[in-house]
Amino acid sequence: MTPELTRLAAELTTVIDDVAAAFGGPADPTLSGELDCDPTSPGHLLCWQYGVRVDHPAAPESHLASLIPALHEAGWESHDRSTPREQITRFTREGADFTIHVAGAVTIIGSTRPVPA
Template identity: 85%
Template sequence: MTPELTRLAAELTTVIDAVAASFGGHPDRTLDGELDCDPTTPGRLLCWQYGVRVEHPASPETRLPSLLPALHADGWESHDRSTPAEQITRFTRDGTDFTIHVAAAVTIIGSTRPVPA
């Protein structure tokens, strides 16, 4: 893993784990690793992906809005993509993004960012 990808992985793991902890329950890791993200030129652009799933999160309808002030204070911009059936918010900062997706009894939080190899 490149030094930039290592730094990014550590930073995003911390952010995503903190968000998951705020939903309560036990988060299950769904993704954690490097990915070659440009099929047209393999090995030139890498992504690191990390995601967790929280079953039966505590107060999902209020948890996501309560996280916004702290994430905004840390420089994350939010983009609401919610529908009447689910809450979806994408956060971006310096070319990095992660998404919080709350649907029924599951919350999924994941991230990715391409980095030149």
């Protein structure tokens, strides 16, 4: 892994772990690793993907609402992609992104950041 990808992976992992902790339940990693992002030019653009699943008993929507101002303050822009059945918010900053997906008693948090290989 390139030094830039290593740095970005550490940054995104920390942000996602901090977000998961705010939901209060233990986070179970679902995805962690390097991925070739450009199928038209293999080996030229890599991504680091990291995701966790958090099971929680109640009110995950209020946890998300309380996180948004702090993430905005840290430079993340939010984009609401919610539907009537689930809450989905995508956060972006300097080419990195992660999504918080709240569906019932489960929250999925995942990220990616592309870098040239």
